[in-house]
Amino acid sequence: MSKELLKGNIAMAEAAVRAGVEAYFGYPITPQTELLEWMSERLPALGRTFLQAESEVAAINMLYGAACTGARVMISSSSPGISLMMEGLSYIAGTEVPVVLIDVMRGGPGLGNIAPSQGDYNQIVHGGGHGDYHPIVLAPSSVQEAIDLTVLAFDLAEKYRSIVFVVADGNIGQMMEPAELPPMRPVRTEYPDWAVRGSMGQARHFLSSIYIEPKDEEVANYRMMQVWKRVQENEIRYQEYYLDDAEITVVGFGTAGRIALSAVRNARLQGVKAGLFRPISLNPFPIDELEKISQHTKKLLVVEMNTGQMLNDVQRAVKGKIPIDFYARLGGIVPFPDEILAEILRINQEEIPLEGDPRQRWMKRFAPVINWKN
Amino acid sequence: MQTEIIIAGFGGQGALFAGQVLAYAAMDSGHQVTWIPSYGPEMRGGTANCTVIIADEEIGSPLVLNPKAAIVLNLPSLDKYEPLVVPGGVLVVNTSLVNRTAQRTDIENVFIPVNEIAEELGNRRLLNMVALGALLAKLPVLSLDEVEKGLVDHLPERHKRLLEVNKLALHRGAEYALQAVT
Incomplete structure (x- = not known):
């Protein structure tokens, strides 16, 4: 064929x-x-x-x-x-x-x-x-x-x-x-x-x-x-990219996952040790695999085209062991790799707190993107 | 390394098909490729564009903010994509429908009246192939031969009688781009 x-x-x-x-x-x-x-x-x-x-x-x-x-x-x-x-x-x-x-x-x-x-x-x-x-x-x-x-x-x-x-x-x-x-x-x-x-x-x-x-x-x-x-x-299925030495691991599925792959490659070109974990079976979710990753990566970035629905499952896997940040586009907007790259580079510089809600932190960062006025 | 090309115009100008020809040629030449259209409730008369990415490794995002090249077949597309082409990239502008010059000096602009050239060839629907030929002259991501072969192998059967004139349109576009002062 x-x-x-x-x-x-x-x-x-x-x-x-x-x-x-x-x-x-x-x-x-x-x-x-x-x-x-x-x-x-x-x-x-x-x-x-x-x-x-x-x-x-x-x-x-x-x-x-x-x-x-x-x-x-x-x-x-x-x-x-x-x-x-x-x-x-x-x-x-x-x-x-x-x-x-x-x-x-x-x-x-x-x-x-x-x-x-x-x-x-x-x-x-x-x-x-x-x-x-x-x-x-x-x-x-x-x-x-x-x-x-x-x-x-x-x-x-x-x-x-x-x-x-x-x-x-x-x-x-x-x-x-x-x-x-x-x-x-x-x-x-x-x-x-x-x-x-x-x-x-x-x-x-x-x-x-x-x-x-x-x-x-x-x-x-x-x-x-x-x-x-x-x-x-x-029946757990997933794909890993550049995870051997990754200090920042992006987690995303489907379209968000492949867009994140572009961002991860660009981050590597800039010397940031980034990797990608892409769940393929969303149910059953690769809980144990993510837990293992959380033992040798320093920070996670969850990327979705929703307000953080998979994020809850990732948090369940990681059990608060390492800090997680979140990035999303909503309502039919597809993120560009540049946006995810900016997040990876930011996370590489900044400390992320272990406690607190990644979704709330993202909402604060995201407000200017849609010109949100309180 | 990857090359991203956006082709944009009105529905009916053949922007999506020009992208598919490029994608077929890239696939047949052994490259990785993605073709993705803008899709929406609008069809005829509305705007239509597609993004083609040609690469030699697994392609991540099928969409990019800043393409290496853009073909703009009408004014709204020029307004939208001119600022987005990466420095050093290529912008092919259809001067048949665009009444202003391009502003960027850090990219290679190709001004080409694709409607008129297509009409000279006897079929104004060939304008997309003229524009594609012009692009390939300045951005040799694939050779004209490879794209011609893409046409031969993938032009729908009902359009096969137009094969030779499509090839001619590609070459005419390329010749124009190489001669034009840019």
Whole structure:
């Protein structure tokens, strides 16, 4: 296979096709509509199902039903559309059926705008739907990684009978990069034991998220936690850059992570020992790895395109051992590497307090950037 | 080392496609490359720009504040990007639509009437290739041959009949830039 110049949205769609997706449900929303558009052409031509529903609420429930047949199924949307899917998602979690979702995040809350954002971190990583469940969440930072993680998402969903999210943003969706698609996998013809596919002459299967007796729900919740423990033990993913001797370690995921890479390289050119830790699995979060890093780096800088949602998870990992500062752009504004470089150089000069809230310190520094007047 | 190029103009002037041609050529020549458009609710008649980064190592940010070069196809793009080009960089200005001169003296300015040159070639939609040719004459990040090959391999099938005239537009732009007093 050779590399092609691919747009992120189309690359993720084609990756799903090649991973053997059997049914796609969706509803158009910028900045991920090219994904749905690609599916509308590809899947019917291959004799598979493409269905544009009348709304995101309908689409997620169609996904739920299709997932119960054991088919490889997926849905994609962008932030406001994902919010509409949260009830159905919780039912999917409670029924323990595998699904893949792609969220190409945009500026919010509310209708917001269509520019790139990472504002859905808490919603996706820490829940969203009601009840006690843990989705696997993967965050690509390039078109190639978006392809690889989309394929992986199907495998993980089935391995753990879990919800798997791929969270991108408008930048990754709209960007073109050279990337290699995987070979076409055949659509499978055998389905898992639990699948509901008609029971003529077989034992009756039953899938539901209803456990009327709390003691049964308690067991179901505990079972899901047992599965999650296996996920935590086996599915941590991250990438490290220049960390061997890094005194300042930047932590960022997705687009913010790759922008930070440019800043880190420029800091190195200026003699500052900077490095980058880029979480790829946001859930399970690489807690132990970050804790290890905090033992040999002096300061952390967390960079996000939200008000510090991952920052809380980083603080949980570092446990106050080393000082952390924070930098962000909000509402669909993407930081330039220059901004992050300035932060690295500042941190290299200044003492950062161990105590106090990094978010509050950032707000103070950031106010002039948006001409904020008190 | 990386080279960043912003191509900006009105929707319909071919700024995004010119960037894609560059990106295809960079990929086929074995470089790392990113192409990212400005995308928004505006389409026809609005502004359109893209950033292309060509490098020989993994590319970090696909967007830069200060590009090495910019092609500005209209006045709003000149106003926006002229101050941002790095010192020593290249600015290609479409004088067909821009009625002022550039202010910067620490960059290489190329003033070129790409609309008129494209019309002389018989198709005003070739203006983007004229501008790209002019840029490459001053910023040899890729050779004209490599970009031509990008066109050959990636021009959409329905436009293949325009291949030769697209190549000609690239060369005409390059020749103009090399002859022009900058």
